[in-house]
Amino acid sequence: MKFSYPLNRILEIIGTNVACEGDFSAAITGIASLSSAIVGDLSFLGNPQYKDQVELSKASILLLPKDYSGKPKADQLFLKVDNPSYALALICRDIEIDLIPKPPAGIHPTAFVDPSASVHNTASVGAFCCIGSDAVIGPEVTLAEHISIGRGARVAEQTQIFPRVVVSDYCEIGSRNRLLQGCVIGSDGYGYTLVDGAHQRLPQIGTVVTGADVDVGANTTIDRARFGTTEIGDGTKIDNLVQVGHNVSIGKHCLLVAQVGVGGSTKIGNGVVVAGQAGIAGHLNIGDGVIITAAAVVLRSIEENLKVGGCPAQVSLLTNRIYSLQRKLPDLFKRFDQMEKTIESINQP
């Protein structure tokens, strides 16, 4: 993954509202964090807590916030921008297109496409893909290899699907989604009813519908609804190994970090953040703007804009107070034993 990337291309991408300071004008040959950068690298200050590392960094070009006051070293260039992290993202996107080019339109000769399926002539279908009856693959969709698209499923324009994803029967994927390797959209929901001592399956005849700009992580599973739809809102980004139960509804612009689990029929509002390994029980309402901290176990509905954590999850201020006091329990028990003795001595003087 070697590359050589000229300064003028960087300036083209991040635009005109940039203040340049310093004298490095060659191409960069790598991108690295402040502390690991070497000569020739591009680096950036995305998080103010790493401010002190700028002075020590060997990077040749640094993307910095406009209010950064230090001065570049010899053979070093500072580019001051509004959002260094996003400026870097724009550059990386350009490099990414070069490193991982969009495959050409067309259907790979090893793919199997049911005659009743419709694949847009600008779409790309990779090796060993299997596209079921009546499925519709939209314009500029990219399917990598080993992908399974079920009967009647629909994939909207410019969506990118990575190797060995499954989009099950009748599920609908929105525009510009990115479905990472191995995720399953539309596995059967987990529903049984006990009849004469045996669990009888409740058939799951609903679907999954994703909005625009949804990302789904590697080996994540999203269950189809019992009936109706499991919904993922516009701009929501789901990480790896997440489980979303049947009939869940997730709003817009949410973040679900790796290994999160969401129980069936739970409704999550807009702009909700669920940190890694947190679990949310079924049939709950999670309000807009809620933040759920890592490994929290949410067993009750949560009002909007609250930050919650712990097991069972409650307002983080209380949870953190409890965590802090728990560490004082050994001391408390000792003080308590001492106090009982004191009182005894008072009572029996």
Place this chain on the structure above:
Amino acid sequence: MKFSYPLNRILEIIGTNVACEGDFSAAITGIASLSSAIVGDLSFLGNPQYKDQVELSKASILLLPKDYSGKPKADQLFLKVDNPSYALALICRDIEIDLIPKPPAGIHPTAFVDPSASVHNTASVGAFCCIGSDAVIGPEVTLAEHISIGRGARVAEQTQIFPRVVVSDYCEIGSRNRLLQGCVIGSDGYGYTLVDGAHQRLPQIGTVVTGADVDVGANTTIDRARFGTTEIGDGTKIDNLVQVGHNVSIGKHCLLVAQVGVGGSTKIGNGVVVAGQAGIAGHLNIGDGVIITAAAVVLRSIEENLKVGGCPAQVSLLTNRIYSLQRKLPDLFKRFDQMEKTIESINQP
């Protein structure tokens, strides 16, 4: 996923022991929950807590328990049955067969079947399946696409395997199993022994054997035994992203909800329920009828019919009491400080 489903077919399916009340006799065109149903929909009261929603529901046909006392509105039909949820399941099963028909028997031209494997002539093998040497695929088995069946593996009659499942070498799948997308049956168990500072692999030469009517969720992993078998009993239903370690034995009619983990060599009895994200350490015994609540961390064996939760897991009554008292810790510490002062003032009057 549109459909039109006549009333007489519903009555055929749910049988004669039904009390009809009301006057809707057209076909239903959808199925929905009480609160989201529209005219033309079938709905049901499965959980008594939603009883009040029946009166407000716009559904045209409602499946209700026999003791429901309300009256249908105009153009609405009540069907009173013993188990509304199961009655609905029977109807949905009928619709499911229509929406997702069983594929025809035969081997897809793109599949690869080793010449020494045996595929029953009533079985269906989908696109890009790979069936290893000496494998046996039984009557009426359905393999969707991208499935890997290892050498010497056996799949019994009427089992349904969804896309890109792996059944590893020598594993044995029982009758009427449903293995959902991406699950792995028979990955190597995780076993090492430290020799001269490096972890040496303990080969895993056992298998996995599942009983009849077992369901395994999407992207779940069940490890093969070190030697002997990892066993899943009849009627046990496993959800998505569950990990079952090597040499685990799970009894009959258990439920393992999403993201549960079971450590190696643990024995789980019959009728055990393990809620989402719970973990069970290795080498334990979990008695018949035990209930383990969500996210519990089970580090000791559990006697039959207990309900346990928390970290480390203990009887739920105690766990819930502890949770409740933890919330009072800030207050307790304040009271304690106050009391120390009071005692001091008594001691030094």
Place this chain on the structure above:
Amino acid sequence: MKFSYPLNRILEIIGTNVACEGDFSAAITGIASLSSAIVGDLSFLGNPQYKDQVELSKASILLLPKDYSGKPKADQLFLKVDNPSYALALICRDIEIDLIPKPPAGIHPTAFVDPSASVHNTASVGAFCCIGSDAVIGPEVTLAEHISIGRGARVAEQTQIFPRVVVSDYCEIGSRNRLLQGCVIGSDGYGYTLVDGAHQRLPQIGTVVTGADVDVGANTTIDRARFGTTEIGDGTKIDNLVQVGHNVSIGKHCLLVAQVGVGGSTKIGNGVVVAGQAGIAGHLNIGDGVIITAAAVVLRSIEENLKVGGCPAQVSLLTNRIYSLQRKLPDLFKRFDQMEKTIESINQP
């Protein structure tokens, strides 16, 4: 999985430093634990806690530690060795080669290999594999079926890759790795920045590099770096359904048990053990030799050689003390109420 395995082959494998006692000289026909072994089986005492089971075991040949003092029954043979568990592993490895033989070198006719890829003539490429442009598959590498190797990816000698693994673009797999079914090496890291209310993707243009002798479990996901590399050190063994975030660095000879999650940019030293379902937040340092117990939630960096657990994780001695005192909280609150009354009565005599 039947076999017949002669005694002289066992002695050949475990070497000359063996003390034999007893008179069974036939072939063994199975391997089992002490308690489940039958006549004809080989068994072993790997863990001293099971010592009492040796006397009761029906196994015909037993691998025992050199200091075991009991005597064999009639028709039973004791083989006393330095490390019975490892001796058994060596025997099982020999049996494994027989049960699951290495496939012959060559490319399966159904595989798709890009013309610019390089596959060593001693490597084996299974059915429906897809190997991208400029990928390099080294000597004696074994790829099972349904595997996806991305463009520019490299797989070093003697590595074994199981069905439907994905090795993404430009990732580098070391020598003698074992990548189990369904794992994903090089999924995009989870990185976004909020711009005008929408999460903008931070492209992930780095790679994953694994050392020698690394094992990766089934359906585990390891994210590619934002830039630079996500690193897994020599001899590290990762179990199933583990999530490793972008830019994580894991040292040598670590163990990560099932369902562990490691947040982005965290650095883990050498010889670290992370038990099942534990989570480690991003941007932390975990020192050499640290042990993290099951389901721990690690939110701070940890100094070397500490054992930590709980939520939030802290030194296990303290965590276990807190767990123990929590169980006494109901009693403490009662004693406290009682004490308040006592003091009141003292104050108001």
